[in-house]
Amino acid sequence: MEEELAELGKTVVWEKFSAEGLDMDYTLLLPASLASKILLCLERDVQYFSGNNAQVKVFGKWHPIPRQQVAFGDPGLFYTFSGNTIPAVSWPPLLIQIRDMLHRITGHYYNFVLVNRYRNGDDHIGEHRDNERGLDPASPIASLSLGQAREFVLRHGAVRKKIRDKRDIPPVKVLLQHGSLLMMNPPTNEIWYHSLPPRKSCPGVRINLTFRKLLQNS
Numbered sequence: 009m010e011e012e013l014a015e016l017g018k019t020v021v022w023e024k025f026s027a028e029g030l031d032m033d034y035t036l037l038l039p040a041s042l043a044s045k046i047l048l049c050l051e052r053d054v055q056y057f058s059g060n061n062a063q064v065k066v067f068g069k070w071h072p073i074p075r076q077q078v079a080f081g082d083p084g085l086f087y088t089f090s091g092n093t094i095p096a097v098s099w100p101p102l103l104i105q106i107r108d109m110l111h112r113i114t115g116h117y118y119n120f121v122l123v124n125r126y127r128n129g130d131d132h133i134g135e136h137r138d139n140e141r142g143l144d145p146a147s148p149i150a151s152l153s154l155g156q157a158r159e160f161v162l163r164h165g166a167v168r169k170k171i172r173d174k175r176d177i178p179p180v181k182v183l184l185q186h187g188s189l190l191m192m193n194p195p196t197n198e199i200w201y202h203s204l205p206p207r208k209s210c211p212g213v214r215i216n217l218t219f220r221k222l223l224q225n226s
Contacts, residue, residue, distance in 0.1 A: 009049075012042050013105050017113040027180055028164065029199035033191040034182060037113075037152070043187030047154040049102055050215055054078060056125060057094070064092055075131040081120035085222050089140050096120055103217070110150050110219055114191065118150065118219035126158070126204070126214040135163065135203040138192070138220075147221035148193040153184040156212030160184050162202045184216075 016037065025032040038046070056062070056076035063070045079087060080103055081096030088094070099107070103121055111117045124133065138149055160182045166175035180200075184190060192202075204216075 009042070009045055009102070010105050012039075012045075013109045016109055020113060025180060025182065027200075028177060030162065030164075030180060030196050031193040032180075032182070032196060033193065035189050036185055036187055037189040038187030040187060043154055046102065046106070047186075047213075047215060050123075050154070051213070053100065053102070054123060054125075056123075061092065061094060064089075075133060076125040076127065077123065079120065079122050081222065084224075085120050087120060087122065087140065087142060087220075087222065089136075094122070106152065106217065107219060110152075110189075114148070114150060116147055116150065116221065118147075118221055120220045120222045122218045122220065124216045124218070126156070126216070128213070129156075129207040129210040132206045133204045135168075135201045137165075137201050138197045138218075142222050143197075144221040144223055145198070146194060148191045149197065150219040151184070151190040151192065152217040152219070153186065153188050153190070154215045154217075155186060156210050156214040157183055157185045158204055158207060158210055158214055160190070160202060160204055162196075162200045165199050165201060168201060 020035050020037065022033045022035050025034060056078045062073050062077065064073055079094045079096050080099050083098070085096040086093050107118055107121065126132070162180040164175060164177040167177050182190065
């Protein structure tokens with residue numbers, strides 16, 4: 009698998025998604041056979057968080073995350089969101105290989121990856137922005153999707169405002185396919201909210217790897 013990953017990136021064709029304050033690049037990066045191999049390895053080897061690390065705080069109350077989650081990264085790193093602090097587990101060899109492949113293709117080095125596993129179409133992630141304090145604001149987030157294709161929905165922050173003069177900006181929707189890579193470039197995460205809504209018509213397992221550059225925690 010390492011040799012197959014090393015061969016990637018010679019002819020990457022990107023599709024650009026642009027709107028007011030939104031800049032994203034999308035490509036079907038992995039051949040289906042390689043994407044399936046990686047998915048099987050992750051299904052076999054990855055253990056997801058439980059207990060407190062599998063909860064988020066919403067309106068002051070703790071709730072189970074409606075998906076499975078774990079994080080890997082450089083020593084000492086952690087990620088704080090929705091009232092929870094996620095520690096980085098040491099990098100496994102496969103994710104090191106994928107991280108290095110992304111560095112070669114995108115030119116960006118990532119020191120942290122958040123792994124979300126959606127067990128079926130009921131699992132989802134609510135509308136939010138990845139603009140937490142610990143993230144490097146100059147670095148894009150690289151989102152690698154494996155398994156069940158799911159719709160990724162983005163809404164401009166001005167549309168969410170509960171005011172009379174809120175903006176009429178249409179949402180942006182991207183079908184994240186098996187083996188696809190989505191680069192969420194600045195300033196997208198400062199302005200646009202994104203979600204992966206429930207989809208009864210998408211019963212298969214999906215694993216999403218979001219590679220991020222975190223500032224060194226002090």
